[in-house]
Amino acid sequence: xxxxxxxxxxxxxxxxxxxxxxxxxxxxxxxxxxxxxxxxxxxxxxxxxxxxxxxxxxxxxxxxxxxxxxxxxxxxxxxxxxxxxxxxxxxxxxxxxxxxxxxxxxxxxxxxxxxxxxxxxxxxxxxxxxxxxxxxxxxxxxxxxxxxxxxxxxxxxxxxxxxxxxxxxxxxxxxxxxxxxxxxxxxxxxxxxxxxxxxxxxxxxxxxxxxxxxxxxxxxxxxxxxxxxxxxxxxxxxxxxxxxxxxxxxxxxxxxxxxxxxxxxxxxxxxxxxxxxxxxxxxxxxxxxxxxxxxxxxxxxxxxxxxxxxxxxxxxxxxxxxxxxxxxxxxxxxxxxxxxxx
RNA sequence: UGGGGUGUCGCCAAGUGGCAAGGCAGCGGUUUUUGGAGCCGCUAUUCGUUGGUUCGAAUCCAGCCACCCCAG
Numbered sequence: 001x002x003x004x005x006x007x008x009x010x011x012x013x014x015x016x017x018x019x020x021x022x023x024x025x026x027x028x029x030x031x032x033x034x035x036x037x038x039x040x041x042x043x044x045x046x047x048x049x050x051x052x053x054x055x056x057x058x059x060x061x062x063x064x065x066x067x068x069x070x071x072x073x074x075x076x077x078x079x080x081x082x083x084x085x086x087x088x089x090x091x092x093x094x095x096x097x098x099x100x101x102x103x104x105x106x107x108x109x110x111x112x113x114x115x116x117x118x119x120x121x122x123x124x125x126x127x128x129x130x131x132x133x134x135x136x137x138x139x140x141x142x143x144x145x146x147x148x149x150x151x152x153x154x155x156x157x158x159x160x161x162x163x164x165x166x167x168x169x170x171x172x173x174x175x176x177x178x179x180x181x182x183x184x185x186x187x188x189x190x191x192x193x194x195x196x197x198x199x200x201x202x203x204x205x206x207x208x209x210x211x212x213x214x215x216x217x218x219x220x221x222x223x224x225x226x227x228x229x230x231x232x233x234x235x236x237x238x239x240x241x242x243x244x245x246x247x248x249x250x251x252x253x254x255x256x257x258x259x260x261x262x263x264x265x266x267x268x269x270x271x272x273x274x275x276x277x278x279x280x281x282x283x284x285x286x287x288x289x290x291x292x293x294x295x296x297x298x299x300x301x302x303x304x305x306x307x308x309x310x311x312x313x314x315x316x317x318x319x320x321x322x323x324x325x326x327x328x329x330x331x332x333x334x335x336x337x338x339x340x341x342x
Numbered sequence: 343u344g345g346g347g348u349g350u351c352g353c354c355a356a357g358u359g360g361c362a363a364g365g366c367a368g369c370g371g372u373u374u375u376u377g378g379a380g381c382c383g384c385u386a387u388u389c390g391u392u393g394g395u396u397c398g399a400a401u402c403c404a405g406c407c408a409c410c411c412c413a414g
Contacts, residue, residue: 088376236366
């Protein structure tokens, strides 16, 4: 029987993943890492994951990597905000922590295949969107190393979330009724600003400025704003005002009307290709997601040197935000993704 | 101090005798493996104040208070 190491989060998805893999005839091993939160939170995750492992009677290893996680993901999170960008820690974590850790654990166990409960598919060495377009999570995997793709198994990619919950209930999975995980895993109560405030040396008050350079008011610090943001600005001009940009050099937050949010061209850096052949092209047609929750829109991509690329959208996009990832698709196939730089 | 003007929710602002529009901001919900956005909902028993007229006033009258402008 071929072995596979599953990332067990203690939730519904990874639990059902174990089930589906066994049904498919795999010899399943479980691996859980504890990344953040209080000692209590981590204990709870460990217990839930242990519950699932016991339920299936599979070997299970738990590793606490809080320090490493904070050095990597949390510092990235703070750094990006400090520099006026808006990070996506999940994408970063998948690339730098989650999948490397999983693969390393698999190597240590002498296991080739690794699996997670992500709603994506792998076919012929290509990463593809999950069939349930509403739950598709290919976006957050855009930075994975293409060489590793062939080692991945994503058992949930063919299913809808509803079906997964059905399965969880039908096999009486102990955690079947847990809600979907949300929020960033290291942010308690969905309050990222509270986390930022724990690092008062990383930000300072500054001016809200309009397109003409007029000072409109005071902001609390760059990390508390993101391009396209409307609420929480506290300025009444009679019409809605949005954050149109952040300038770390003058510590300014630019404000403007909705019309100032649209753009048709941008660039990405740290471009990572998951599908072969594209990087060498002069340019290519694709569909791009500008953020996790958005429809992919048609564009033309021009690969540049040093892992950069220039993108021209066929229709203007709203709030193209530096720090977020642009992920490119050809139909269901993930071509790759990079960090929006400007 | 004379002359004029204004005073309605945090901001702007309708309303000129019949039981306080709206926008912005704010708040809540929804959505979501990031931040946002969007969507839905909530938000002045009260109109600077005190009296008066009236069946009834934020809307009419008078006094007072505050602010603004022009004179000086």
